[in-house]
Amino acid sequence: MADRLKVGIIGIGRIGKIHAGNIAHFVGGAELAGVADLFLNPEGEAFAGSLGAGKVTKDPGELLKDPSIGAIVICSSTDTHADYVIAAAQAGKHIFCEKPIDLSVPKVKAALEAVKKAGVQLQVGFNRRFDHNFKRVRDLTLAGEIGQVHVVKITSRDPAPPPPAYVAVSGGIFIDMMIHDFDMARFQAGSEVTEVYASGSVLIDPEIGKAGDVDTAIVTLKFANGAIGVIDNSRKAVYGYDQRVEVFGSKGAAVAQNDSPSTTVLYNEKGVTGDKPLYFFLERYKQAFIDEMESFVEAVTRNKPVPVSGTDGLEDLYVALAASKSLKEQRPVKLEEVK
Amino acid sequence: MADRLKVGIIGIGRIGKIHAGNIAHFVGGAELAGVADLFLNPEGEAFAGSLGAGKVTKDPGELLKDPSIGAIVICSSTDTHADYVIAAAQAGKHIFCEKPIDLSVPKVKAALEAVKKAGVQLQVGFNRRFDHNFKRVRDLTLAGEIGQVHVVKITSRDPAPPPPAYVAVSGGIFIDMMIHDFDMARFQAGSEVTEVYASGSVLIDPEIGKAGDVDTAIVTLKFANGAIGVIDNSRKAVYGYDQRVEVFGSKGAAVAQNDSPSTTVLYNEKGVTGDKPLYFFLERYKQAFIDEMESFVEAVTRNKPVPVSGTDGLEDLYVALAASKSLKEQRPVKLEEVK
């Protein structure tokens, strides 16, 4: 259909495949016009082909110079995000960029500057805002059901830790994992973080400690509106992906529990047993990945503000950097110290 | 205190001890004035003494002729209930009688006649009406939250079957077990049963079958107000006492779940596991036994109608007899056939 947004994807790894499949199958207003991957292999090529992607190439530039393509989805490795954002902006494309834009504040700022100058839209891939449970919490707050927000509590635990080698380059638990929760906390509080205090331990894998990181962490946040937030992270919950959010306020509280494969419970001599939570993010946030892309396409095609902006990505990064600093220096850190 | 209702108990077996203890400790407006048991043993005597029961005797007549005693609680064996009701009524005592009054309709009618003639109060021990969960269901209906009642569903399963010898004399599953649910169904429907259809199987213990009974049964009820009811009973649920009630109507549904020892759940590799339901009626209906006695004492001392009358006991018996007849004759049975 002529009025669909033509989308090109850069990077056809795990997350790129998700977005490609969603755009091809589920996002009504878009179509998959092309896929580019510097390291394109036959498997990725076949996958892209099966989705009917018109152009499948190793050269991202081919997508950028294609005038029929209106938007670029950046799913390459993190260290290339900022450069592709800048290149796509300069090519006049709207941009959906996986999180984080970069680990370096100056590079993020340069990317945002390019986006601003080009007058294009940029959405950052904080998919959890679109989760049906967490969105419902926020909607209740927006509807006035919670009153003034006093406390935001987030539990976020992964089913299995990444390799220690990964945490050595990822920026650590606050940058590669808790940044999602920082974004969620800001989203739910409806306010910016002003101060961070981080506490952490190495309780799961000593190798993570040797790599300079912690695997269990609790971070307290102060918000500009007086609310307080607290996030607890663990790299390993044996029962699966634990993703819960609670917002407490003057009129009530909204509590989002985990999703599970079924509602069925078994009553027997051992007790009453239900399913574990859905295993990991691909299962839990399956629909959220679709919905964030729908929102991006709608923002672009109807010229509305994107729901998660580049500024959000930058603020989340500041919070993560402040948390890292706090853990290192064992004191609360004000956001302005890292800005 | 002079204005407390002085209560004498006949029968100090399992249920008699519960009522005695409740009257002595928990029922504000009553005191335990005496205990009589034809087969009184030292253990029962010591128990009664520890509660401060003034008179402890083998002769129920001693309680009946004591002018200070205002009410009699009958907890003796079922075959003596009706006679004690009559004797107590003739002695001018208010009466709380454990269920059932008798298995024979004429004997029940004779007892009710004596009560009526004496102008005393008679409450029958259908304790489940006072259960916090089931009462809440009824209160929601009375508050109009359910609208017109369409369906009443009751699940009632015991943790372990009685000895086959017991079911041979008890009157069977409809008389000794489901009668509680018939009373609950009438209570929740707010209407009288007009027709019964019973279906049953022997699935737990073949000896129960040899004794002429079933151990698994489902009974469908029609009510005068057009509502339909369904009750399922099992003599053995390996996970404990399963006691649930659901009322569905034009404006909604109220569903009462089981109680359990704690709200704590364990998340681990096997799933998410909570406690089994409370094991049996002593645990589940602990507070209900207190509350029914409170209600009885209040009805007597304030001259209000008792919440579960002799007529209720008779109606419940009719339903049970109709269910037995239905099972035997494999057809729906109208209540009028057994009246």
Add this chain to the structure above:
Amino acid sequence: MADRLKVGIIGIGRIGKIHAGNIAHFVGGAELAGVADLFLNPEGEAFAGSLGAGKVTKDPGELLKDPSIGAIVICSSTDTHADYVIAAAQAGKHIFCEKPIDLSVPKVKAALEAVKKAGVQLQVGFNRRFDHNFKRVRDLTLAGEIGQVHVVKITSRDPAPPPPAYVAVSGGIFIDMMIHDFDMARFQAGSEVTEVYASGSVLIDPEIGKAGDVDTAIVTLKFANGAIGVIDNSRKAVYGYDQRVEVFGSKGAAVAQNDSPSTTVLYNEKGVTGDKPLYFFLERYKQAFIDEMESFVEAVTRNKPVPVSGTDGLEDLYVALAASKSLKEQRPVKLEEVK
């Protein structure tokens, strides 16, 4: 891809669109090769086109004579199902037919005979067997977690009644609505129904009564293996689609609750409030529709037995007819009476 099963759909109404969309987008081993609808309109044509259906026509015969098409999905009006089954079988196509095959036993038998003669596969559209919750219940039973099945309980309530005109031609509540539950009961019991007793009332809409049907019904089932079943249906639950299943046995019970849009609960002065169940079958069984088609395609392509056969459809119809007869004659009806 050359080895995908090419599927033609007859009838592109509400349910036809669901199957068409699922085949086009979600069912890995199939592709949508054609759509035929006697009353094809521009909207249906556009819809089929947007899915890339090769052939879009008013003539089902075009699909039947296309040698590249391996399977036919019949989604036309009920009265045409049997004829299309026969025609498709004669054309050598495998068949997925929406339920019911027909309301007339002879016509169903004729259709099954044609299928048998042609040596093709026939799956009937009892989608609920594929529901994640109900399947989990069955899987627990098959894994031995429930032990011997004693009781199967099904609650099934629609959010809103159909027009009275519909029930006059649909065959009534047992044929158009509870037939799903009869199939579920047989599925969960792992045994055939031998006797049925139906009880019903008109409590929602007097017009349904005038049309000769009831709107509230409870049916008791006896199974060949001694288990007992009970189903309660209502045409109108104000809180949405209520779909629950419980299987109770010698080792435990499995209970499937409703699905809801989110797990989020609101705590405030009024109580603790969660979401209503998903509104109706399109929401609740969205994934089940996909999974049943996946199973059909897998059965056809791997030459395995279909999970819901024509014989299942016939047995379900017998149970429904027995229930209708029971309600009318106010007595339990043995299945052999309607066979």
Add this chain to the structure above:
Amino acid sequence: MADRLKVGIIGIGRIGKIHAGNIAHFVGGAELAGVADLFLNPEGEAFAGSLGAGKVTKDPGELLKDPSIGAIVICSSTDTHADYVIAAAQAGKHIFCEKPIDLSVPKVKAALEAVKKAGVQLQVGFNRRFDHNFKRVRDLTLAGEIGQVHVVKITSRDPAPPPPAYVAVSGGIFIDMMIHDFDMARFQAGSEVTEVYASGSVLIDPEIGKAGDVDTAIVTLKFANGAIGVIDNSRKAVYGYDQRVEVFGSKGAAVAQNDSPSTTVLYNEKGVTGDKPLYFFLERYKQAFIDEMESFVEAVTRNKPVPVSGTDGLEDLYVALAASKSLKEQRPVKLEEVK
């Protein structure tokens, strides 16, 4: 009975009445031998009399010099606790003292010294350890079901704030409210707190802020065993008393939810609504108050260690003082700084 522990109570205010009633009615091994209250009024006297307390007096000394009394329960105002502990210890009585022993570390130490010297038992009234839900969490940990404890999370919110005048003298939120949670955290972690970081806001009542306190607080704890803890407190949850505990570890997590008056839920057009949590501590911890006294009596009569010692009370106080210091100085505070 001659072998029951005779107990005297000092202070017959709200909490004194609870303990007196529990000892008189529920604690099998004890009897209420006397009640003393400096400000005894007719109402308190009548209450004590109705429980059969032998001695009812304005002079606590009468209980202390009564050789038949084996244990003293101290329920007077906080500022008198330490002196009564010392006096009771010197009189050779075992002691149950309501929390806190005192707000001053030296006074607490003096009291503990006197107890030690006298060789009597001292239990401090941290009743929540006996809550059925929280005890179940701890039991799961002790049974090895959680593995190594990584995180302890406690939510504790009151239904309504105290008068600002109260917080001005109570020592503030950490001393009068969160001290219960500090004790719970130590109990659940099975380890001592080594460092505290407190964050707080005035969000409920500005008068509380003027009185020098906060009404909303989150405290992070580090334990000697490497575990991390987090507690959130609010002085006002409009939905009632919110008391939850979660312990997360290497093998799983145990989560204790709130108790509510019933399990009944209402399904209607607005959603699915259950009861609010039990209103406040008298309801929620009703049984815990009984069980802590049972434990005390058992410890005394069987010469076992008390489950909550004076040292526990002192450690909890240290944590609370460290939290106050942390809030004031806006930095993490090590426990040794306040010892």
